[in-house]
Amino acid sequence: MRAFTTLTAIAAPLPLANVDTDKIIPARFLKSISRAGFGKHLFANARFNEDGSENPDFVLNKEPYRKAKILIAFENFGCGSSREHAPWALLDFGIRCVIAPDFADIFNNNCFKNGVLPVRLPREVCEQLIEDAQLGGNARITVDLERQVVIRPNGEEHHFPVDTLRKHLMLNGLDDIGQTMQHAARIDDYEAKQKASQPWLVQA
Amino acid sequence: MPKTLFDKIWDAHVVETLPDGTALLYIDLHLTHEVTTPQAFDGLRAAGRGIRRPEATLGVIDHNIATDASRYTGIVDPESALQVATLERNAVEFGMPLIPLLDERQGIVHVIGPELGRSLPGMTIVCGDSHTSTHGAMGALAFGIGTSEVEHVLATQTLLQRPAKNMRVQVDGNLAFGCSGKDIVLAVIGKIGTAGGTGHVIEYAGDAIRALDMAGRMTVCNMTIEGGARAGMVAPDQTTFDYIARTPGAPKGANWESALAWWRTLPSDEGAIFDKIVTLAANEIAPQVTWGTSPEDVLPITGIVPNPEDAPNETRRAQLQRMVEYMGLQPGQRLQDLPVDVVFIGSCTNSRIEDIRAAAAIAKGRHVADGVRAMVVPGSGLVKLQAEREGLDSILREAGFEWREPGCSMCLGMNPDKLKPGQRSASTSNRNFEGRQGPGGRTHLLSPAMAAAAALAGHLADVRDYQPKEALS
Numbered sequence: 001m002r003a004f005t006t007l008t009a010i011a012a013p014l015p016l017a018n019v020d021t022d023k024i025i026p027a028r029f030l031k032s033i034s035r036a037g038f039g040k041h042l043f044a045n046a047r048f049n050e051d052g053s054e055n056p057d058f059v060l061n062k063e064p065y066r067k068a069k070i071l072i073a074f075e076n077f078g079c080g081s082s083r084e085h086a087p088w089a090l091l092d093f094g095i096r097c098v099i100a101p102d103f104a105d106i107f108n109n110n111c112f113k114n115g116v117l118p119v120r121l122p123r124e125v126c127e128q129l130i131e132d133a134q135l136g137g138n139a140r141i142t143v144d145l146e147r148q149v150v151i152r153p154n155g156e157e158h159h160f161p162v163d164t165l166r167k168h169l170m171l172n173g174l175d176d177i178g179q180t181m182q183h184a185a186r187i188d189d190y191e192a193k194q195k196a197s198q199p200w201l202v203q204a
Numbered sequence: 205m206p207k208t209l210f211d212k213i214w215d216a217h218v219v220e221t222l223p224d225g226t227a228l229l230y231i232d233l234h235l236t237h238e239v240t241t242p243q244a245f246d247g248l249r250a251a252g253r254g255i256r257r258p259e260a261t262l263g264v265i266d267h268n269i270a271t272d273a274s275r276y277t278g279i280v281d282p283e284s285a286l287q288v289a290t291l292e293r294n295a296v297e298f299g300m301p302l303i304p305l306l307d308e309r310q311g312i313v314h315v316i317g318p319e320l321g322r323s324l325p326g327m328t329i330v331c332g333d334s335h336t337s338t339h340g341a342m343g344a345l346a347f348g349i350g351t352s353e354v355e356h357v358l359a360t361q362t363l364l365q366r367p368a369k370n371m372r373v374q375v376d377g378n379l380a381f382g383c384s385g386k387d388i389v390l391a392v393i394g395k396i397g398t399a400g401g402t403g404h405v406i407e408y409a410g411d412a413i414r415a416l417d418m419a420g421r422m423t424v425c426n427m428t429i430e431g432g433a434r435a436g437m438v439a440p441d442q443t444t445f446d447y448i449a450r451t452p453g454a455p456k457g458a459n460w461e462s463a464l465a466w467w468r469t470l471p472s473d474e475g476a477i478f479d480k481i482v483t484l485a486a487n488e489i490a491p492q493v494t495w496g497t498s499p500e501d502v503l504p505i506t507g508i509v510p511n512p513e514d515a516p517n518e519t520r521r522a523q524l525q526r527m528v529e530y531m532g533l534q535p536g537q538r539l540q541d542l543p544v545d546v547v548f549i550g551s552c553t554n555s556r557i558e559d560i561r562a563a564a565a566i567a568k569g570r571h572v573a574d575g576v577r578a579m580v581v582p583g584s585g586l587v588k589l590q591a592e593r594e595g596l597d598s599i600l601r602e603a604g605f606e607w608r609e610p611g612c613s614m615c616l617g618m619n620p621d622k623l624k625p626g627q628r629s630a631s632t633s634n635r636n637f638e639g640r641q642g643p644g645g646r647t648h649l650l651s652p653a654m655a656a657a658a659a660l661a662g663h664l665a666d667v668r669d670y671q672p673k674e675a676l677s
């Protein structure tokens with residue numbers, strides 16, 4: 001996983017609530033067996049017309065947002081299907097951070113596993129950031145994970161919450177399987193205990 | 205301290221609590237399917253890791269397959285074929301039990317888990333699929349995970365999780381004729397909204413929930429994820445135990461007795477604290493149908509399309525406007541007048557034998573309206589066989605429904621069963637998002653009985669006007 005420390009970038013405004021993972025990456029594009037290459041299908045239904053041409057009205061088809069690394073949206077971002085292809089598509093397109101008032105649980109987890117930082121900020125702040133983002137190429141937004149702040153182009157800072165463990169893994173780009181493996185002995189003990197007390201759980 | 209059902213299962217599965225409060229949670233059953241696993245197996249391979257407990261893992265193929273006879277001659281779409289072949293290859297390489305594509309037990313992952321007796325009360329169950337919440341109907345803690353977490357469970361049989369909050373949804377009273385678990389859960393989502401359960405695990409309680417059969421409870425828990433909750437659960441009771449006793453995986457002999465003894469301790473204690481409580485009166489629930497592109501945009505079938513101008517704020521107005529346009533509707537239009545092109549009875553929400561019986565009871569002795577394509581897709585091979593033993597397939601075929609092979613089918617636009625742009629469907633599945641059933645498709649979610657009524661009428665219809673003509677034999 002790529003580490004996430006600080007990011008200063010163009011932000012794309014997507015002032016919508018309930019952006020679901022079917023919208024982020026429709027099911028017909030989930031057939032790849034690798035993690036790469038989903039970026040070209042990001043928001044496919046909104047980004048492309050039926051004949052495959054670009055929809056010029058969609059934000060990510062406009063300059064300078066083609067180069068956006070931050071996405072700002074409204075409530076319940078990433079709801080619906082558990083597909084991790086959603087953060088993969090965002091990442092492959094170049095988005096490293098999504099800012100919204102709140103996120104659906106599974107999507108939130110999936111982002112942290114892939115070096116995409118979900119930043120939770122109050123609705124009013126998201127509205128301000130969307131206004132900033134709408135100014136286009138000159139408006140850079142900074143996300144500093146170490147200090148847990150988002151910095152507006154005018155210098156105003158907004159603190160955001162993040163779990164300590166997740167922050168640590170993200171700052172260092174660590175794989176959590178390796179971390180968990182360090183607890184292998186405890187898992188062995190748990191299994192031995194369970195086998196004795198609930199033998200029916202061990203089936204072939 | 206009194207504990208909830210969720211607390212009890214959680215506490216019984218914490219292997220270790222990390223310094224920041226995250227728990228290393230033991231996973232009893234890991235279900236897998238072809239869409240969300242290839243990258244996880246790749247990760248294992250790259251790190252030289254294996255599956256820690258293959259016997260606690262079970263794979264099945266459901267999302268990509270055709271539901272017509274073509275499944276017997278091979279998958280046509282090369283990418284779908286590759287995804288399926290990849291799961292088959294990974295199962296062999298990593299020693300994971302897999303239900304073969306043409307096995308009679310094949311079916312949708314959330315139908316087969318309970319049906320085979322693999323999903324049991326008190327378990328922790330995960331799958332790379334948000335509708336894993338379905339298995340909570342067994343009195344288990346079951347939730348969807350992403351592919352990285354699939355890899356984590358394969359390698360360690362555990363997950364890093366933070367505890368959820370407890371929410372109780374209490375549904376008391378009796379459901380009226382024509383209403384089912386689907387109508388309950390749609391009404392719940394309509395009430396709490398699609399983010400109403402975020403951060404919570406919902407336990408459903410009340411006599412209307414107790415009165416549901418296991419299929420009804422699975423429908424309710426299945427759609428819990430549409431209310432934003434991590435999981436839905438129903439405390440195990442005699443209905444649960446009787447259901448399990450009939451499954452092939454039920455513990456036997458002394459194991460059954462000791463399992464039963466533990467299961468009986470699971471229901472939430474008197475006085476257990478819930479962070480949030482929502483109550484609904486079952487007798488006030490009318491047959492429900494969604495009109496918009498989010499499951500929370502649901503109304504009784506007697507309702508009319510809302511007017512965006514009546515929205516409380518500008519964001520909501522814009523949202524409603526977009527939905528009305530996408531769905532091809534006029535504000536004020538009666539839902540019952542909306543003509544449907546396709547009727548889909550299936551998906552992990554409503555494809556069990558009870559669902560098919562409900563549809564057949566309405567369809568028997570009647571006929572699908574001209575110009576409507578109506579399909580019934582059983583949730584598994586075992587459901588299909590049972591329906592055929594009961595003659596339900598003949599009733600449905602005679603009424604003009606297609607009787608198909610098990611799979612996810614038109615629940616998501618991933619396999620050959622898709623809506624065409626602009627087509628309107630009455631669907632028993634769980635998501636009405638834009639393009640969910642195919643780009644440009646328009647989905648109305650409803651119960652199997654309501655779907656059958658829509659097929660007969662050729663438009664959304666009130667199932668209460670379609671009393672069964674004759675009893676199913």
Ligand code: SF4
Pocket residue numbers: 266267312313314333335551552553611612613615616633634
């Ligand atoms: S039936 Fe639909 S919701 Fe259920 S597992 Fe298949 S695709 Fe997902």
